[in-house]
Amino acid sequence: MPTADTILRAFDDAGYRVTEPRRRLADLIGRQSGHFTADDLIAESRRRHLGVGRATVFRSLDVLAELGVVERLDLPSGDHALVACEAAHHHHVVCSRCGRSTDIADSGLAAIIADVGRRSGYQIDSHRLELFGLCPSCQARPAG
């Protein structure tokens, strides 16, 4: 889970300018515990009078998603959300109650993909795996 600093460095390293709105946004993202939406950030920016506008939030999230610092999630409910994460190909287990997410390794997935490719004849070049369930602390604290 990147900190605000990591996010700013990502902007910088990729040749984007480090601006005040981006600093504030990075901070906002760093504070998110689970998954979040553009709207969450916009609302919080407004609530705390940070002056970061809608457009900036969306534009920055686009960049961050492209840089892999943030990843778009498609929840089982059909809703969309984002999670901050390390840049590198990986997958998530997402808590269906609190939204917290954990990165997971491929642990055997590559073999499955190769197998599917062989059987189906497809030349597979990208994939996505998303797991959903209760995280340890939500299991410990039944019902909500």
Place this chain on the structure above:
Amino acid sequence: MPTADTILRAFDDAGYRVTEPRRRLADLIGRQSGHFTADDLIAESRRRHLGVGRATVFRSLDVLAELGVVERLDLPSGDHALVACEAAHHHHVVCSRCGRSTDIADSGLAAIIADVGRRSGYQIDSHRLELFGLCPSCQARPAG
């Protein structure tokens, strides 16, 4: 890939009424070769003067998605689409060029999920796996 008949039977079996608009929609869906959007169906309904309205398309797709006859897809591009498929839990390989999709079996995925659950401590209760790549015929017909 269900035919129009299969789709109508799904409506019927689930206690929904088999109406003229639904007949036409089922036919439209049956004609789709790859993935498609609600808008594709609406446009085609209009083009062919079938008189199936927006609302009906969306409402019916909702039902069909719930029945599992149609499945929502999240493409790597971020776009959304639908595919007609057999009702049962499964996954897809989707052609990144023509959109055609093939169902695949779990072939070992269950073991991976169990493993991830063990390692992460999450109580995993749902998952989604989507694979993307070139289907055999698009491989045979390079560039497009």
Place this chain on the structure above:
DNA sequence: GTTTTTGCAAACCATTTGCAGGGTC
């Protein structure tokens, strides 16, 4: 100084909803 980035507000687009009329069982 040049180029990127910003905020605002308006534009967009896909999807949803309210409702009165019509079709299905």
Place this chain on the structure above:
DNA sequence: GACCCTGCAAATGGTTTGCAAAAAC
């Protein structure tokens, strides 16, 4: 005949865009 379903048009909600001013390099 009761209830479900439909089309329409208006409402919605999230995301994008045009633009002139401001900030970064």
